Amino acid sequence: MIRQLRDFAIAGVVALLIATAAFVAVRNRELSARQVELATRALDAAIAGRPTPPDVHAVIVSAARPSAKHPTLRRREVLDWPGTTPWRPLAAGGSPDDKLIYDAAARLDRNAETSCATARAGGEALIRQLYLGDRLARPLRASIAADACTGRLRFQEMLRDSTGRAIAVGPLDHATAPRHGDIAIAITTPTAPAPYPWLVIIGVFGLGAALAAAGALAGGNKAKLGTFAGIGALAIPCILWGAPIATTAILILGAGLALAQHAGLTDRTMRGIKTHRTALSFLAPAAVSMLLLVAAPFVIGLVLGFYDHHQGQWTFVGLDNFGEILSGGGRPLDDPLNFWFILGVTVLWTVANVALHVSLGVILALALSRSWLRGKGVLRMLFILPWAVPNYITALIWKGIFENEHGAMASILDYCGLENVDWFGSWATSFSANVITNTWLGFPFMMVVALGALETIPKELYEAASVDGASAWQRFRHITMPHLKPALGPAVALGSIWTFNMFNVIFLVSKGDPGGSTNILVTDAYRWAFERGERYGMAAAYATIIFLILLLWTVFGTRIVRSKGEAS
Amino acid sequence: MTSKKPHWLLRTLVYVGLIVAVAVVLYPVILVCKTAFAPGNQLGLSASPVPDGLSTEHFRELFGAEGSDGELLFLRHAANSIIVALLTTIVGVGLSCTAAYALSRFKFPGRKAGLTMFLVVQMFPATLLLLPLYVILNKVGLLNSIAGLVLVYATTAIPFCVWTLKGYFDSLPRELEEAARIDGASQWMIFRKIILPLARPGIAVTALFSFMTAWNEFIMASTFMTNQSRYTLPVLIQSSVTEHTADYGLFAAGAVVTSIPVMIAFYVLQRYLVGGLTAGAVKG
Numbered sequence: 121m122i123r124q125l126r127d128f129a130i131a132g133v134v135a136l137l138i139a140t141a142a143f144v145a146v147r148n149r150e151l152s153a154r155q156v157e158l159a160t161r162a163l164d165a166a167i168a169g170r171p172t173p174p175d176v177h178a179v180i181v182s183a184a185r186p187s188a189k190h191p192t193l194r195r196r197e198v199l200d201w202p203g204t205t206p207w208r209p210l211a212a213g214g215s216p217d218d219k220l221i222y223d224a225a226a227r228l229d230r231n232a233e234t235s236c237a238t239a240r241a242g243g244e245a246l247i248r249q250l251y252l253g254d255r256l257a258r259p260l261r262a263s264i265a266a267d268a269c270t271g272r273l274r275f276q277e278m279l280r281d282s283t284g285r286a287i288a289v290g291p292l293d294h295a296t297a298p299r300h301g302d303i304a305i306a307i308t309t310p311t312a313p314a315p316y317p318w319l320v321i322i323g324v325f326g327l328g329a330a331l332a333a334a335g336a337l338a339g340g341n342k343a344k345l346g347t348f349a350g351i352g353a354l355a356i357p358c359i360l361w362g363a364p365i366a367t368t369a370i371l372i373l374g375a376g377l378a379l380a381q382h383a384g385l386t387d388r389t390m391r392g393i394k395t396h397r398t399a400l401s402f403l404a405p406a407a408v409s410m411l412l413l414v415a416a417p418f419v420i421g422l423v424l425g426f427y428d429h430h431q432g433q434w435t436f437v438g439l440d441n442f443g444e445i446l447s448g449g450g451r452p453l454d455d456p457l458n459f460w461f462i463l464g465v466t467v468l469w470t471v472a473n474v475a476l477h478v479s480l481g482v483i484l485a486l487a488l489s490r491s492w493l494r495g496k497g498v499l500r501m502l503f504i505l506p507w508a509v510p511n512y513i514t515a516l517i518w519k520g521i522f523e524n525e526h527g528a529m530a531s532i533l534d535y536c537g538l539e540n541v542d543w544f545g546s547w548a549t550s551f552s553a554n555v556i557t558n559t560w561l562g563f564p565f566m567m568v569v570a571l572g573a574l575e576t577i578p579k580e581l582y583e584a585a586s587v588d589g590a591s592a593w594q595r596f597r598h599i600t601m602p603h604l605k606p607a608l609g610p611a612v613a614l615g616s617i618w619t620f621n622m623f624n625v626i627f628l629v630s631k632g633d634p635g636g637s638t639n640i641l642v643t644d645a646y647r648w649a650f651e652r653g654e655r656y657g658m659a660a661a662y663a664t665i666i667f668l669i670l671l672l673w674t675v676f677g678t679r680i681v682r683s684k685g686e687a688s
Numbered sequence: 689m690t691s692k693k694p695h696w697l698l699r700t701l702v703y704v705g706l707i708v709a710v711a712v713v714l715y716p717v718i719l720v721c722k723t724a725f726a727p728g729n730q731l732g733l734s735a736s737p738v739p740d741g742l743s744t745e746h747f748r749e750l751f752g753a754e755g756s757d758g759e760l761l762f763l764r765h766a767a768n769s770i771i772v773a774l775l776t777t778i779v780g781v782g783l784s785c786t787a788a789y790a791l792s793r794f795k796f797p798g799r800k801a802g803l804t805m806f807l808v809v810q811m812f813p814a815t816l817l818l819l820p821l822y823v824i825l826n827k828v829g830l831l832n833s834i835a836g837l838v839l840v841y842a843t844t845a846i847p848f849c850v851w852t853l854k855g856y857f858d859s860l861p862r863e864l865e866e867a868a869r870i871d872g873a874s875q876w877m878i879f880r881k882i883i884l885p886l887a888r889p890g891i892a893v894t895a896l897f898s899f900m901t902a903w904n905e906f907i908m909a910s911t912f913m914t915n916q917s918r919y920t921l922p923v924l925i926q927s928s929v930t931e932h933t934a935d936y937g938l939f940a941a942g943a944v945v946t947s948i949p950v951m952i953a954f955y956v957l958q959r960y961l962v963g964g965l966t967a968g969a970v971k972g
Contacts, residue, residue: 396797398794399795399796402790402794402875403786403787403791403802405782405786406783407787410809410846410847417820417821417843418817418820420820421817492693492694502710505713505714507954507958508947508950508954510922510947512922512926513720513925513946516925517719517720517733519929520723520732520733520939523732526731526732527732528719531734531735560712560713560716568958621812623907624906627907628906631931646815649818663816663817663818663819667816
């Protein structure tokens, strides 16, 4: 009985959360529908010259006229409807809604212009095509003007400032319009949302608990039935509110709980929690924050990949984004917007950099580990300098060096009697500039790792090899290399992931120039989101693909790198 | 390695090679320092490592720039950077201490999975989460706010702190804890009275690293902080060299002022760095 009620309480809280989310969603949907309807009604009244319902701020706005003093500025006048106040200029600082009204009027004018223009062009094309004479064409033109330029051009929607207000905007009927009025606008005042139905919730929760307890008392299979019915009771309000998804979710939860009880899972989980409760309580702060800060955004990112984002509107498009990316978007393979081109650049970028980092790092480490070398400590400190400089600063420094005409590279090439090149003008030079920057920045890590590994090699090995007459190359091949590999394996794995995602260098040095061809996957995903018309869906899909590539690489790739290291 | 000295010619070659390498490593850094103190407008980092003259005009411009409401921008951005980095450190270390201890000492189901998760999150770039975080922060109105940026930075700071601290706790001897347990101390008491005081150096190093990471972060800050009064120092520095303006004198002055503290910290801490970074990869 106690166990049944415990399970019910835990699952019940989850079910209540689902029900609450459903309640809020349904309430907001109804609220917006009612607000939009009210705004539309008020707009009709204002256009017809009738008084508007209370709680609606309705205004008549004049056509925009160029200002006398600054002809580029366009001014409007506004009349509160129905009101006794005279016309006043529509300006910031007048009434709190003035900015809103101005924008809405401008939007209606813009819509009218485009729609009139399209309709007229379409009408003229039709007239020409049908060889209509002037007499026949005139009524057609008039009907287009009446239809497309005034009648159908209204819009009504919820305001996007999350104040819960709706706005309706429409052109005035000139027959009944007040003096020089042009546009009518109605803005509703926010209404208080319906209160949370505490009594209903407490009631169904009690009912559910009673059902679960009754089942438990009856025992056997009735206990599971009681659990299911108890949770199911919480779905009743969701059915009443008309929320099918929440209803299904709660019923599935109930069924899942009953099945879990049947298999004894709930008891085992509880026992596990009890035995490990110290560990779990120590783990909780980090675990909960990771869940909220990493897991939740990650899942949201996955979901966003299935949507298209356009001007604040999200539309579900299924796998379209992934299709567009993986098919290259119908672009040729050498187009910098083609995913496969960027993937190729990214792989080349990673391989080139890691190879340079490792070879430079190992060569320097070998030189620094000579026993006869003086000033080792100082040299080591100097060589890790690039690691100490913040990498966005490194990137900007090298950008300044490669800068056309004014950069250091230009003078150096000039000094050597070479022609200066426009570094970011062609793919090869631009890519090289990035690689040079990243090599400067990344070799110290490999050098330090290699130095650490070299220190662990016992000197006796070399002495014994020398005694046996091994050449310098043989000593390197058979003593140094095998000792370096186990340390360099993980370092290469880590370095490859860092380089694959080296956002700052690409973003700040070449900026993807020329024409986006030196972008790597992470910078391209960023550009889809923030520089190519806020295509958030594409960017999210890109991030998912990058994640999968990295996952494959960490699971399989690093295993290859590491096993090579350990085998020898 | 060999005790026998090689031929003097070879030795000279190695020395020459190393000197050339040092020159290549130092050259960009010297250029920045020179540009910072050089007079006049700089459209790039010019080749000569010696300035034409000495002047502090770029520093005066950097510290004297005023925002729209007359506040000193550099001070504002420096304050933003310090607050964000400090809060990130506090959140990161504060939330991960106990978890790192649990992962180091306790056996429980899901321990290995948890360790792998922290490792993967730490290795994978935060830029993958940039877009969903942007959408969420936009929805809840936390763009352009210090709190929002701290939450974003915590996504990398927490796993980093968990891993580094776990490594440190692993190196602490268990005998003290066992003795305390026999004396009847609770797990929480052991953690607070024995482990935390012992781990102080490890916690200090971890805290400094997460402070430096937050201090040096550029792309998140530049995406989430679009209002000039909310910039952090990296965003300020980058904004002096964009497509529209190229003022390398100002950039160099800013770079020198911002980097010197972290570079000092880096040199103090560098011997801890390699161990911590590769330890994860080896054990994972």
